[in-house]
Amino acid sequence: MFSIIIPTFNNLKYLKLCLKSIKKNSKFNHEIIIFVNDGSDGTLDFVKDNKFKYCFSKENVGLCKAVNQAAKLVKSDYLIYAHDDMYFCPGWDIAFDKEIKKHNKDKDFFLSGTMIQPFNSFIYMDCGKKIEDFNEQKLLKNYNSIEFEDFQGSTWSPSLIPLKTWNKVNGFSEEYTYGLGSDPDFNMKLWKIGVRLHKGLGNCRVYHFSSLTLRSKVWNDGHKIFLLKWGISIKFFKKYYLNSDKKFIGELENPRTNISYIFNFFICKLKYYYLKIVNILKPNFI
Numbered sequence: 001m002f003s004i005i006i007p008t009f010n011n012l013k014y015l016k017l018c019l020k021s022i023k024k025n026s027k028f029n030h031e032i033i034i035f036v037n038d039g040s041d042g043t044l045d046f047v048k049d050n051k052f053k054y055c056f057s058k059e060n061v062g063l064c065k066a067v068n069q070a071a072k073l074v075k076s077d078y079l080i081y082a083h084d085d086m087y088f089c090p091g092w093d094i095a096f097d098k099e100i101k102k103h104n105k106d107k108d109f110f111l112s113g114t115m116i117q118p119f120n121s122f123i124y125m126d127c128g129k130k131i132e133d134f135n136e137q138k139l140l141k142n143y144n145s146i147e148f149e150d151f152q153g154s155t156w157s158p159s160l161i162p163l164k165t166w167n168k169v170n171g172f173s174e175e176y177t178y179g180l181g182s183d184p185d186f187n188m189k190l191w192k193i194g195v196r197l198h199k200g201l202g203n204c205r206v207y208h209f210s211s212l213t214l215r216s217k218v219w220n221d222g223h224k225i226f227l228l229k230w231g232i233s234i235k236f237f238k239k240y241y242l243n244s245d246k247k248f249i250g251e252l253e254n255p256r257t258n259i260s261y262i263f264n265f266f267i268c269k270l271k272y273y274y275l276k277i278v279n280i281l282k283p284n285f286i
Helices: 012-025 043-049 063-071 092-100 136-142 163-168 182-192 222-230 234-241 259-281
Strands: 003-009 031-037 053-057 078-081 086-088 110-117 159-162 198-208
Touching (some): 003 063, 012 031, 012 043, 012 086, 031 043, 031 063, 043 053, 053 063, 092 110, 092 198, 110 182, 159 163, 182 222, 182 234, 222 234
Parallel strands (some): 003 078, 031 053, 110 198
Antiparallel strands (some): 078 159, 110 159
16 A cells, blocks of 8 residues: 555664564555665575565665665555654554545655654653663553654655655755765655645554664765755754644644744844855865
8 A cells, every 4th residue: 555665774673673564563464665775684595585676785885875765666556755764553544544545646755753762752651772681561551552643844754745846856865875864854755845845643653763774884964965055954944844743624824934933944044144154165064
């Protein structure tokens, strides 16, 4: 029903758990596409032996390019981007399906699930900080016990986007390479083409071990890239445009230019021009 893209970089134990959860806890049959970076830990052999659809790079091409290449193999109308360190809870795909059915097929939108994590974030529940102490039984018994409302302005994974919408903005921006900052950048590109439904679903839940997908020691400074590209900060965009993490009350509107907006917009511009000057004096400083 959906095409689930999972980039992975030598993280086989978590990938196996992720795939197990999709098979165990999904109502519908989904296409799974795995992008294998390196794969020398046995990931490539595992993917081949189990006949998953996959892309492969011997070098670590980074998260953005990996997802973009995998997206070219998508056969369904809806693309889901997920991390290999996520466990999909029962009902996750039912929640996405119900939301999709509220909208006509021509509508562009961005949906996300809600992460359960072993630290204070969206839904706090400690079922293990790493796979060795993962308590699946505890999670399955309690994952739905904490109420969590639908929320505005999500930029998080797992994210669901119509394939036609993904293609309109050419997927992730590869200047973010290893992924940091690529999520809000994608939402900004959607905003620029008029997408105003950026919605997180409170009853679509995954357990997230947190950022193990980005285990490479190479990092990009997504905040600087975003600011130089768009002229505002990620924090400003999420607060004044996406209204991120507030209760969902409907499609978003253009931000109100009140005193708070003007003051913080001015601060963004000061930082922007400072970075522009530094970039001229020290090329490739990011």
